Amino acid sequence: MKQDLKSSGFFVNKDKSIWQPTKKLIWLGFVWDLNTHTLEIPSEKIQRFKNDINSLHSVSPTARQLAKITGKIISFMPSLGNICRIMSRNMLMLISTSRYWDEQILLTSNAISEINFWHTNCELLPSKTLFSNNFLPDKIVYTDASSFAAAGYTVETFKKVVHKMWTFEEKQKSSTYRELKAVLITLNSLMKYFHSRLVKIYTDNQNVVRIITAGSMNAELQVLAIEIFNLCVQNNISIEVDWVPREENKIADFYSKIFDFDDWQISDIHFKYFNNLWGPFTCDVFADFNNNKVPMFFSPHWCPGTGGVDAFAYDWSLYNCWIVPPIRRRFQFSYWKDLQSIQNPSLRDFASKLPNIAEASKSKNTVKKYSYAFKRFSVWCSNYDLCPLPASVITVAVYLSFLIQSEVSSSVLNGAFYGIKWEHDLNLYSNVFTSDFLSIVLEGGVRLLSKPVNKKEPITHDIIKRVIDKFGLSTNLADLRICCLVLLSYARFLRYSELSHLKASNLRFYDSHVEITIVSSKTDVYRQGNVVVIAKTNSDLCPVAMLKRYLEAANISISSDEFIFRAISFLKSRNSHILCKANKPLSYTRARELLLSTLSEVGCKKEQFGLHSLRSGGVSEAAHNRIPERLLKSHGRWKTDLAKDGYIKENLKNRLSVSKSLNL
Numbered sequence: 001m002k003q004d005l006k007s008s009g010f011f012v013n014k015d016k017s018i019w020q021p022t023k024k025l026i027w028l029g030f031v032w033d034l035n036t037h038t039l040e041i042p043s044e045k046i047q048r049f050k051n052d053i054n055s056l057h058s059v060s061p062t063a064r065q066l067a068k069i070t071g072k073i074i075s076f077m078p079s080l081g082n083i084c085r086i087m088s089r090n091m092l093m094l095i096s097t098s099r100y101w102d103e104q105i106l107l108t109s110n111a112i113s114e115i116n117f118w119h120t121n122c123e124l125l126p127s128k129t130l131f132s133n134n135f136l137p138d139k140i141v142y143t144d145a146s147s148f149a150a151a152g153y154t155v156e157t158f159k160k161v162v163h164k165m166w167t168f169e170e171k172q173k174s175s176t177y178r179e180l181k182a183v184l185i186t187l188n189s190l191m192k193y194f195h196s197r198l199v200k201i202y203t204d205n206q207n208v209v210r211i212i213t214a215g216s217m218n219a220e221l222q223v224l225a226i227e228i229f230n231l232c233v234q235n236n237i238s239i240e241v242d243w244v245p246r247e248e249n250k251i252a253d254f255y256s257k258i259f260d261f262d263d264w265q266i267s268d269i270h271f272k273y274f275n276n277l278w279g280p281f282t283c284d285v286f287a288d289f290n291n292n293k294v295p296m297f298f299s300p301h302w303c304p305g306t307g308g309v310d311a312f313a314y315d316w317s318l319y320n321c322w323i324v325p326p327i328r329r330r331f332q333f334s335y336w337k338d339l340q341s342i343q344n345p346s347l348r349d350f351a352s353k354l355p356n357i358a359e360a361s362k363s364k365n366t367v368k369k370y371s372y373a374f375k376r377f378s379v380w381c382s383n384y385d386l387c388p389l390p391a392s393v394i395t396v397a398v399y400l401s402f403l404i405q406s407e408v409s410s411s412v413l414n415g416a417f418y419g420i421k422w423e424h425d426l427n428l429y430s431n432v433f434t435s436d437f438l439s440i441v442l443e444g445g446v447r448l449l450s451k452p453v454n455k456k457e458p459i460t461h462d463i464i465k466r467v468i469d470k471f472g473l474s475t476n477l478a479d480l481r482i483c484c485l486v487l488l489s490y491a492r493f494l495r496y497s498e499l500s501h502l503k504a505s506n507l508r509f510y511d512s513h514v515e516i517t518i519v520s521s522k523t524d525v526y527r528q529g530n531v532v533v534i535a536k537t538n539s540d541l542c543p544v545a546m547l548k549r550y551l552e553a554a555n556i557s558i559s560s561d562e563f564i565f566r567a568i569s570f571l572k573s574r575n576s577h578i579l580c581k582a583n584k585p586l587s588y589t590r591a592r593e594l595l596l597s598t599l600s601e602v603g604c605k606k607e608q609f610g611l612h613s614l615r616s617g618g619v620s621e622a623a624h625n626r627i628p629e630r631l632l633k634s635h636g637r638w639k640t641d642l643a644k645d646g647y648i649k650e651n652l653k654n655r656l657s658v659s660k661s662l663n664l
Helices: 002-007 043-056 061-077 090-097 109-121 174-189 208-215 218-234 250-256 268-278 334-341 343-350 354-359 364-383 392-405 410-426 432-435 436-449 463-473 477-492 496-499 543-554 590-601 612-624 629-636 639-645 652-660
Strands: 024-027 028-031 037-042 140-145 147-152 160-163 198-203 238-243 507-509 514-517 529-536 568-571 578-579
Touching: 002 109, 043 061, 043 109, 043 612, 061 090, 090 109, 090 160, 090 174, 090 218, 140 250, 147 174, 147 250, 160 174, 160 250, 174 198, 174 218, 198 208, 208 218, 208 238, 218 238, 343 354, 354 410, 364 392, 364 410, 392 410, 392 436, 410 432, 410 436, 463 477, 463 590, 477 543, 477 568, 477 578, 477 590, 477 612, 496 590, 507 543, 514 543, 514 590, 529 543, 578 590, 612 629, 629 639
Parallel strands: 140 198, 198 238
Antiparallel strands: 024 028, 028 037, 140 147, 147 160, 507 514, 514 529, 568 578
């Protein structure tokens, strides 16, 4: 080998060459040990590093000296892993604030802690293995956070659900802070189940994955990252954190949006009184992390410090119990409790369905809107120790005044009023809203908050023609999709919610027209379905011809249940677009982006238009062409002239015709 190298013209460095087989060598600044399959830091390198740290104690360090320390820590990453990034962030923050390299730096307590950590542990930390071990996780966890709660759950037959309401201070934090805190809370709550385990954590926040792995330059986020790191080290927990799309994290998202109306507590003064009278209490039976009065407590969900979930699953005789029973907010107040006294099994079955029947009186979106409005009202009441259900007339009036002075929109004010009213109606507390005073306050608020309506402009026939002239002759699936979307919505006065949920099986083609079945619509409250028609015009702007071209290009079968308008992807191998396999309708946001981009390309000011501009443009054009009012209402499925007229924009010629008819 030596001779071959020399004869090839190479100069051999004898000091750096190893000619005998070995299982342990120093190369690239690390010890490669094939006996233990580890990548270790040489002892002399560790000693030089500790000497550099010791030198910091004798002088006020400069940014250059501190950067030398952090640089060496980062260089340890191939051997020690991401701990090098997590446990150097505070030093990096100090370096980033210095104005020049030789500026002296005042070390913070956090930076000193990091320096001491490395001085103590740099020789004790385990080295990484040379070969990756792909172990299956012992536990799989999903976490999420909403604006008012954190949640997580384990993937197992009897999943453990973690839930914690945010404090007022935590609510003010960033979404990344709350998502990161949700991971910490979940680990802390299930610590004894995760001990000495490999835990896989899924979150829908990409920043959380990065921060847990590498720390953060944001001080409060770094504190959380350190807490997670320390918790895992102390309990021998190994974690892997991965990002998942929000669509795959729906269960954790659902739990994070559960509002715990029982998250309240007896004042400390009253607790001390009863504790002196009957105590000392050793267990708070119905509590959680935020409101427990003694260290031992049972909670409705897993949370940090809980002794167990579901107090009724434990023996209370072992403790001197402090018991404050939970107050259920819904369908357990007022006359609904009479349903529980029904003894006849058949009648009980009928009675149990009443809450669902009552909710079905409104659409799902309306119920969701009202529920959210009432939750906001409940949170506001809890801040002032007021009862949200049943609320007094004064409580509701003051809340409406609070919203008015917060300058919310009139729609938010109306939503709050009717959301609170809806909850009271469901619980048979309707007498609260019989007061004319609340109606007067609402009317006054609407008048004060109302602003001029800034409607989007209708898309005219000329704009439609420009779009089809530019994109209609293309064979590109993306171009055909936007042309088809524009023509169908314009010709049939379709709302986007109706258009997006059209399936191929809803279409039936005839020689003179196409028949479209609209399964559900905003105006079809009882879901009877509507069958609408669009005429074949045999022109360049024919919506029926464009629909056929699009279906053929998208390879959609007429008999299938595929949504017509879906996301598309570009295949480089074919140099063409295809529909995505996921059978999900194109989102409102994406459709709006596509429409505005198209309008911009044909010379329109896109800020003047929206998806509703197609519906208003179609009906405005039909009105200008003197189509009878009855047909306009039927074509657009409007119940009243008032609703229809809100979409029509009269052209200048028609507006001038009124004054011209006066023979002046």
